[in-house]
């Protein structure tokens with residue numbers, strides 16, 4: 001059943017208080033709830049009260065203490081309906097029985113390695129008890145948990161612990177009370193054998209907060225980086241947004257089986273292990289960075305998500321886009337801003353752009369869904385964060401802060417919409433952003449074309465913009481959007497020119513900043529076509545457009561190749577230096593792909609090699625920036641720009657360029673490896689991360705040559721590595737080339753690490769994403785590996801997800817990759833529909849390929865959709881993929 005945003009109606013009944021009681025058992029768990037109900041509108045309604053529920057056994061239902069007779073309510077597989085509730089305030093008591101040990105969907109209450117835990121967002125609370133499972137129903141909760149004291153020594157829920165004690169029969173109980181009103185998706189319960197690392201944080205107003213990270217005992221040493229991250233996040237939110245933590249206790253629980261990354265339940269965040277546990281020996285710099293970002297993300301939700309929540313699930317980006325933006329800023333401030341921005345933009349381009357151009361394209365606020373779980377997407381999260389970033393670009397840091405302050409002032413304790421956020425931002429800045437709300441309703445990545453001209457006699461420089469938003473499913477025609485374009489003009493010596501006046505909208509505007517010269521200004525491009533003319537421009541400049549990637553668009557400018565090489569060498573905006581290199585690389589790759597397809601010999605433009613050599617030799621640039629700047633765009637990005645995606649050609653070309661660069665820059669690459677070794681103990685800070693990143697990037701280039709000296713070098717790096725970052729990078733470098741060395745190294749690594757399931761997941765992913773010939777069979781074999789487990793999402797994402805992300809093997813021309821995925825999806829769907837649905841998405845862009853591949857992929861989608869008992873999750877993705 002499809003649900004539409006336009007059908008939103010306020011609830012007829014409000015829930016003010018919810019008192020829950022859990023009796024945890026191995027065979028069955030009993031859930032008793034007592035709800036204080038009041039009318040949702042002034043005229044006391046007498047409409048039936050419909051509660052959601054799934055996989056529940058109803059034991060009893062009472063209204064104001066009296067058991068309802070069988071003709072006073074109805075039960076169907078998805079609802080319990082109270083037919084004639086009393087007018088006014090009343091008490092509702094419901095008792096249900098559930099079976100967490102059988103719950104493999106990892107939604108609602110389930111077991112993971114013996115412990116109990118919950119995941120309620122988006123609509124999992126209905127698997128715990130009958131309830132109005134919607135975010136605009138906000139109540140104050142208490143939660144009493146009762147269970148065996150030996151099996152479940154730790155009993156946690158949201159808020160404050162107010163009572164605990166022993167019971168007869170070896171049991172004990174704990175009573176929790178959350179003083180803040182919340183929607184049920186933020187409810188959480190955890191019970192089991194866990195131990196904690198404890199620390200504390202004193203907030204800006206002097207509140208002492210106890211911080212606890214809970215894991216199985218043996219993992220406790222691996223929680224120190226997570227604790228560091230949490231304390232930094234708490235401090236950062238106070239400093240940057242004035243937001244303080246609001247309770248005396250903050251818990252984080254680590255769970256090996258978890259569908260998503262983590263969950264922001266009030267004062268009881270739940271994380272999958274990968275995003276908490278780290279040690280230098282077993283986790284990479286990438287893992288450390290991900291932990292910092294996600295610990296921050298979930299903590300920041302306490303204000304953006306929990307204190308102010310969403311009216312309905314269509315508004316998801318209100319909390320997710322905003323919170324991703326906040327975690328990006330947090331990571332930027334603790335690391336390197338340019339490098340973080342490059343990483344975020346790369347992610348957007350490689351994952352969100354394809355989604356926005358395919359059958360699942362949706363605005364950051366979707367208009368409809370069948371299963372909400374399918375809309376926790378890169379569009380809602382990452383593009384949503386870009387939309388939030390545009391407010392900051394328009395209003396500046398202090399204007400953005402004013403907007404945030406007003407948002408909390410107006411909406412603390414409420415469930416609101418994206419318009420409420422927009423209004424707070426505009427009102428706080430006394431501004432209007434015409435056509436800006438289109439970002440919330442129109443899908444598709446806008447393309448912006450820019451052409452420039454310089455008039456010597458009048459000393460004016462003109463930029464003509466036009467925008468085009470492509471058609472997407474259900475949205476054939478689009479309106480112009482508000483696009484902020486940050487821009488600077490670079491003179492022939494490579495310096496930014498001062499910008500004085502600009503003519504646009506038929507008006508002459510002075511650009512000033514309290515008398516200081518302006519070097520970057522933000523153009524407000526909001527019509528189909530618009531011209532901006534800069535005055536007093538002394539010579540023909542090279543424009544640096546869309547600085548810092550000021551809007552989530554595709555830019556198509558008339559900059560020449562030599563302009564781009566000039567910007568690569570000179571732009572004061574480091575992001576745009578990187579970008580100039582990427583534009584050059586994309587053009588180069590596309591033209592070589594055409595050569596390859598016409599069976600012409602491939603040759604690399606020497607200017608490109610020179611440009612990268614200069615970057616590589618720079619002593620002033622950040623090392624991580626250098627690593628990013630010498631890394632070619634991914635296969636997906638290039639395929640995305642072709643009329644018919646050709647994975648084999650793009651792969652051949654990328655491999656060719658990589659080897660060619662490696663051989664021509666070999667001495668510089670070797671020097672970079674040698675000079676970036678270090679014998680210092682592992683530390684996670686920007687300088688050390690940057691050093692390792694550059695070294696590892698160069699090593700991978702070198703090993704692609706598959707020559708004895710570089711293989712030897714990588715082997716010695718592998719053997720001497722004292723941290724996982726360097727150990728894994730050298731293993732990955734070695735595994736590029738099929739053969740005995742590769743096989744031996746992979747086996748050695750497994751033998752070393754087989755006891756550590758997170759490292760084994762990396763080992764699965766490395767092999768799954770490999771583009772060595774015949775890899776489908778390897779991955780098929782790994783499915784049967786004793787360490788693999790279809791019920792653990794982490795392992796599925798590593799092996800199956802990894803495989804789908806490697807274009808050459810997944811898109812093998814004989815259809816073997818498609819057939820493999822088709823079978824796995826059906827198997828997975830029986831276990832965990834959310835995970836199956838994520839995997840089936842790999843098929844969604846099947847129309848992008850040649851006819852042979854199209855037919856093979858389509859056949860798999862048709863096979864999936866005709867399967868018996870298919871979940872709504874998989875059905876939605878598969879049917880939309882076939883329809884578009």
Ligand code: ARG
Nearest residue numbers: 121122260262263264373376
């Ligand atoms: N709100 C979580 C976050 O921090 C994600 C939870 C997603 N849950 C789901 N069933 N899709 O982003």
Ligand code: ZN
Nearest residue numbers: 297301320323
């Ligand atoms: Zn989130």
